Amino acid sequence: MSNTTVQVIKCRAAVAWEAGKPLVMEEVEVAPPQAGEVRLKILFTSLCHTDVYFWEAKGQTPLFPRIFGHEAGGIVESVGEGVTHLKPGDHALPVFTGECGDCPHCKSEESNMCDLLRINTDRGVMINDNQSRFSIKGQPIHHFVGTSTFSEYTVVHAGCVAKINPDAPLDKVCILSCGICTGLGATINVAKPKPGSSVAIFGLGAVGLAAAEGARISGASRIIGVDLVSSRFELAKKFGVNEFVNPKDHDKPVQQVIAEMTNGGVDRAVECTGSIQAMISAFECVHDGWGVAVLVGVPNKDDAFKTHPMNLLNERTLKGTFYGNYKPRTDLPNVVEKYMKGVSLFILNCASF
Incomplete structure (x- = not known):
């Protein structure tokens, strides 16, 4: 279905008009997808802390009004040329x-x-014409990280849309769009622990729990959770964490x-916290000779990583990772299939939240 045969859709969306102010349910107009774009009917969306962070706009350039949301599942309504x-x-x-x-990153x-489509939190428009696909009574509404899933319909670049098994429950697999793949892939694809090895997970939020699940799937025998909130350990046990350390309980x-x-x-x-001290601790706690530390959390812009060169x-080894080293279109359908086959219990365990 080309964009010459589809029309503007009016639907509801949760719009952030100002930083830190409650979202407002509004009727928005969603334009047809242009070349290389897809219009999706969003059936399920979840809330990530990144949405909250940019809604608060603390230390960032405010970009309002805006439609947030980036962990979602839906159905393709129409496609562009x-x-x-x-x-x-x-x-x-x-x-x-x-x-x-097509870019060197995608071919690697x-x-x-991806050179073309990697995340840009300062962009509030579509990349091919620098225009928004959302409007309210003629006023453009900014996009968020190219997804804006707090809307019943949204327009996304086709390269940012992964086609998945239609039998997969969208209300469950929608969380693979961000945090789960970020943590799971950081362990499986980047840290690559060997069976019987030991793994420390710093931060037991959703991303950290996914990282712990990755360690469990990899066959790690000791999975040590590190968090300032001791009550998180009980839930973390369901994701493979079998030891717990609270830094506040120690004088070293x-x-x-x-x-x-x-x-x-x-x-x-x-x-998985974004704390610069946690990053330093994660690196310095791995064994010499073979230890690998992977940084997932996003630090404050003025932070500096400091450790002795020795x-x-x-x-x-110190590594960084972005979205768990998963290529969205190529790898995400396979992650969904692993969930469908019961390889990972993470999404099922999320019912405990």
């Missing part, structure tokens, strides 16, 4: 980053950081505590 991998009726997940398929087996740096617990350090560490020279 040139879109061939999607058609109306397909079940799909929109993702805040994309896969154009080692990267998922937590990396030293973990090193003493594990005879010199853990084999892998995954940091920690690197002693053959510890």
